[in-house]
Every structure is written in C-alpha cells, then in structure tokens.
Amino acid sequence: MDDANTSLLLKRPITLKVIVTTEWKQEAQQTLQAQIAQIDDQMQQLEMQGQRAIAEIQRQSISPPGPQVTEQIDNIQIQVNQKKSEFLERKNQFLQQMQQVQLVELDQEIAQGQMEGFFRIEKGENLIKKLNVEIVVRNGVVEEIRGDI
Structure with a gap:
C-alpha cells in the first residue's frame, strides 16, 4: 500500500x-539591560535630530518667526514627543521584565x-x-x- x-x-x-x-537569570538581565541601553541611545539620537531640525528651520526663517515656521517647529516637537513616548513605553516593558526575572525562582x-x-x-x-x-x-x-x- x-x-x-x-x-x-x-x-x-x-x-x-x-x-x-542563576546563569539564565544573569543572561536574561544582561539582554534586557542591553535593550534598555539601546532605547536610551535611540531617545538621545531622536532628541538631537529634533533639535537640529528645529535649529535649521529657525536658521532659515526670518526673525521673528511667522506662523508657518512656528507650526513646523510645533509639528517636529509633537513627532519627537510621540516617538519618545513609544520608546519610554518599550523601556518600561523591559524594566518590568527585568523585575519579573529577578522574582522568578x-x-x-x-x-x-x-x-x-x-x-x-x-x-x-x-x-x-x-x-x-x-x-x-x-x-x-x-x-x-x-x-x-
């Protein structure tokens, strides 16, 4: 058949x-710490990029800035803040996971x-x-x- x-x-x-x-706990905590450090670096880069973009807009505009320039700056700040909120949420998740790793028997x-x-x-x-x-x-x-x- x-x-x-x-x-x-x-x-x-x-x-x-x-x-x-013990080894698993150490590895898990090291991995989570590395991910938290990476998020911190990304937030720092985001902040610098936002400041550079705002500075460039201000440099290219006339003084005092008009409503269009102010709106552009506000939009950049809103985008930066939204992305920072996402990063902070992920960081908090990793911190909670670290706490869980410490508590597991x-x-x-x-x-x-x-x-x-x-x-x-x-x-x-x-x-x-x-x-x-x-x-x-x-x-x-x-x-x-x-x-x-």
Missing part, C-alpha cells in the same frame, strides 16, 4: 521551556518561546496528542522532550 495514502507530514508548534538557573520552568517542527501522522492516531510537544532546556541543554514525538 502507498505510504502517501495512510500518513501525512505536518508542521506543529513546539513550546520551548527553560528551567531557571530557581529551578522553575518558564515558557521561553516557540519553535516549529514536522511530524508524521497516520490514520487512527490522536492529532491533539501529536500537537502537544514541549522541549525543556537547562542552560542550553535539552533535559526533556514531552509529548508524542
């Missing part, structure tokens, strides 16, 4: 879980993300069981594969 008629090759999500260790399992993998299913097998697969990792080393492989 032809194998193609009795089975299918499908793709499934695989949950990646990590066992919290050692040897606790937490979901780290998802991957995809292929599996073969045949007539008569339980699809739900085949879809529920997890990989548990400690310091990068697979400790356990859970579910119907």
